[in-house]
Amino acid sequence: MRKYVIRRLLGMIPTLAIISIIVFVVIQLPEGDIVTSTLDQLSATGVDLSDDRIQNLRAQYNLDQPLPVQYLAWIGNFITGDMGFSYLYAQPVNELVWERLGYTLLITTCALLFTWVLALPIGIYSAVRQYSVADYAFTTIGLIGLATPNFLVALILMYFGYTWFGLSFGGLFSPEYLNVPWSWGRFRDMLAHLWIPVVVIGTSGMAITMRLMRANLLDELKKPYVITARAKGVPPLKLLLKYPVRIAINPFISTIGLLLPALISGEAIVGVVLNLPTTGPLLVQSLITQDMYLAGSLIMMLSVLTVVGMLLSDLLLAWVDPRIRYERA
Amino acid sequence: MNDSLLSIEDLIVEFKTELGSVKALKEVSFDVPYSSITAVVGESGSGKSVTSNAIMRLLPDSAQTSGEIILRPQGREPIAINSLDERDPQMQELRGGLVSMVFQEPMTALSPVHRIGDQVAEAVLCHRKVSQEAALAEAAAMLEQVGLTEVESKMRMYPFEFSGGMRQRVIIAMALICNPQLLICDEPTTALDVTIQAEILVLIKSLQRKLNNSVLFITHDLGVVAQIADRVVVMYDGQVMETGSVRQVLKSPQHPYTLHLLSSMPGIKIVEELQTSSEGWAEGAPMGSGTVLGDAGGGRQVREFSK
Numbered sequence: 001m002r003k004y005v006i007r008r009l010l011g012m013i014p015t016l017a018i019i020s021i022i023v024f025v026v027i028q029l030p031e032g033d034i035v036t037s038t039l040d041q042l043s044a045t046g047v048d049l050s051d052d053r054i055q056n057l058r059a060q061y062n063l064d065q066p067l068p069v070q071y072l073a074w075i076g077n078f079i080t081g082d083m084g085f086s087y088l089y090a091q092p093v094n095e096l097v098w099e100r101l102g103y104t105l106l107i108t109t110c111a112l113l114f115t116w117v118l119a120l121p122i123g124i125y126s127a128v129r130q131y132s133v134a135d136y137a138f139t140t141i142g143l144i145g146l147a148t149p150n151f152l153v154a155l156i157l158m159y160f161g162y163t164w165f166g167l168s169f170g171g172l173f174s175p176e177y178l179n180v181p182w183s184w185g186r187f188r189d190m191l192a193h194l195w196i197p198v199v200v201i202g203t204s205g206m207a208i209t210m211r212l213m214r215a216n217l218l219d220e221l222k223k224p225y226v227i228t229a230r231a232k233g234v235p236p237l238k239l240l241l242k243y244p245v246r247i248a249i250n251p252f253i254s255t256i257g258l259l260l261p262a263l264i265s266g267e268a269i270v271g272v273v274l275n276l277p278t279t280g281p282l283l284v285q286s287l288i289t290q291d292m293y294l295a296g297s298l299i300m301m302l303s304v305l306t307v308v309g310m311l312l313s314d315l316l317l318a319w320v321d322p323r324i325r326y327e328r329a
Numbered sequence: 330m331n332d333s334l335l336s337i338e339d340l341i342v343e344f345k346t347e348l349g350s351v352k353a354l355k356e357v358s359f360d361v362p363y364s365s366i367t368a369v370v371g372e373s374g375s376g377k378s379v380t381s382n383a384i385m386r387l388l389p390d391s392a393q394t395s396g397e398i399i400l401r402p403q404g405r406e407p408i409a410i411n412s413l414d415e416r417d418p419q420m421q422e423l424r425g426g427l428v429s430m431v432f433q434e435p436m437t438a439l440s441p442v443h444r445i446g447d448q449v450a451e452a453v454l455c456h457r458k459v460s461q462e463a464a465l466a467e468a469a470a471m472l473e474q475v476g477l478t479e480v481e482s483k484m485r486m487y488p489f490e491f492s493g494g495m496r497q498r499v500i501i502a503m504a505l506i507c508n509p510q511l512l513i514c515d516e517p518t519t520a521l522d523v524t525i526q527a528e529i530l531v532l533i534k535s536l537q538r539k540l541n542n543s544v545l546f547i548t549h550d551l552g553v554v555a556q557i558a559d560r561v562v563v564m565y566d567g568q569v570m571e572t573g574s575v576r577q578v579l580k581s582p583q584h585p586y587t588l589h590l591l592s593s594m595p596g597i598k599i600v601e602e603l604q605t606s607s608e609g610w611a612e613g614a615p616m617g618s619g620t621v622l623g624d625a626g627g628g629r630q631v632r633e634f635s636k
Contacts, residue, residue, distance in 0.1 A: 224437040231385055231432075232503060233425030233455040243440050321442055322487045 123213025257310030446484030
């Protein structure tokens with residue numbers, strides 16, 4: 001098992017290296033760079049810079065170097081923890097990213113838990129009572145949730161929250177707690193705001209999780225080991241949870257890593273709509289303005305999270321399923 | 330007064346499907362005496378497995394049953410299995426406690442993610458209030474009885490590390506650990522190769538002698554019947570064709586279907602005249618419709634047929 005973990009950890013290095021190259025190339029693909037987009041803005045306000053100053057700006061941002069050199073400088077600094085400088089916010093990327101990344105992880109983790117806590121039991125119920133009225137009802141509601149775009153749900157919630165309760169749901173904090181140090185009050189204020197994005201992002205995965213659980217469990221319920229357990233006198237509910245559910249749940253554990261990027265990209269649009277202090281809106285802004293260090297660092301960090309998430313879910317799966325554990329030992 | 334461990338009387342099982350209902354069992358009646366091995370033999374689709382699942386009440390919800398299944402456990406009141414409510418505590422006691430079952434597919438009949446020892450011990454924990462340790466110790470002893478070696482290490486292994494024969498031994502141990510009065514074996518050797526098959530048959534027979542319980546052995550193999558059973562029930566098309574002791578039925582079959590079945594066995598020589606009388610049977614013929622089992626004397630019953 002230790003060997004397996006070490007092998008997987010080593011395998012992450014080339015994966016991340018390739019991702020970093022792709023990220024860098026993709027960010028460079030659109031024409032122009034931060035200097036040209038700054039110049040455009042300046043000339044729109046009537047200011048024109050001399051060629052010398054433009055050259056100076058380019059040199060300052062390393063933009064006059066060939067691409068491979070720029071890449072190596074960026075990734076080298078990234079590894080040592082220096083993520084470069086955001087032109088857009090005129091701040092080191094480090095200062096911008098960490099807090100937002102924390103909120104993103106918090107929201108996506110809560111959304112995932114929200115989805116599972118609701119969708120898995122519903123899926124189990126739907127499988128056990130297949131074709132019942134409740135089964136159809138849950139399926140219908142789930143499919144409506146699946147078909148409705150996240151941001152629309154967010155807008156609808158905001159609208160009704162405002163018109164019915166006079167609440168403003170934007171952001172994660174009320175104005176009075178926005179820029180103050182952490183306190184119990186601030187934490188409670190955050191929880192009061194947190195549930196909206198959690199519900200909005202969580203509902204999108206609900207239908208799929210529900211249907212998958214239902215399908216997996218229906219497959220397992222027909223297996224002979226379930227009948228064996230019934231025949232030896234295991235009480236029905238204990239039997240259901242201990243045998244077929246235990247096995248039907250494995251695919252969910254193995255897809256935690258895959259869910260993360262989906263949740264995070266879903267979070268980007270919701271983040272913009274709900275004005276959340278997360279990585280999503282920051283990423284969108286940085287891509288629009290070609291703020292390359294900020295965009296690159298964000299995408300790299302999300303990639304690292306995804307790769308680590310995959311490893312964690314694989315380890316978790318090996319922990320719960322002996323067949324996989326032994327195969328990899 | 331009937332004095333058998335298990336009596337099945339006029340058991341009818343009907344499956345509701347989208348295309349109408351299918352009668353899997355049409356008034357099946359037979360007895361399983363105490364301390365004996367009764368074989369139910371017949372071709373696929375004859376209703377053997379439906380019968381055994383009906384005894385354990387393991388039929389799917391789409392099945393509708395009527396008739397009586399009466400179990401008379403030694404030292405307690407008889408139980409009318411077919412009229413028990415699913416939530417009746419006796420139901421849980423019945424499954425695995427009084428009656429237990431060995432299945433056809435040892436490769437899939439055990440949970441792939443639980444340890445062997447835990448799966449066997451669970452049967453004990455479901456029926457008796459004992460500690461986990463005591464249950465595991467009993468499981469180890471039982472696994473030794475069914476012929477596993479190095480039991481201590483095997484208890485911690487998983488089914489996928491076992492061969493088919495070893496798994497079937499585990500399932501037999503699991504079925505017998507609560508000392509049930511009736512053990513149902515539903516084609517327990519069909520999925521195994523011939524040498525393992527012989528070992529498992531010897532094991533089932535010797536354990537039956539030792540524990541002095543009854544075995545209902547479902548099979549399509551007359552060779553197996555001859556090897557293991559005391560009594561035999563011949564089934565065809567959801568009906569009992571003939572019952573009697575193994576000697577009576579195999580030596581002098583009365584019903585043409587039994588003859589037909591015997592003559593289909595390679596290596597069994599049947600007297601010429603018997604063979605000709607089996608010509609009364611035609612493939613797919615509804616046997617003895619509207620007729621009843623007649624008593625042929627000596628505990629033997631044969632369905633009436635027209636020649």
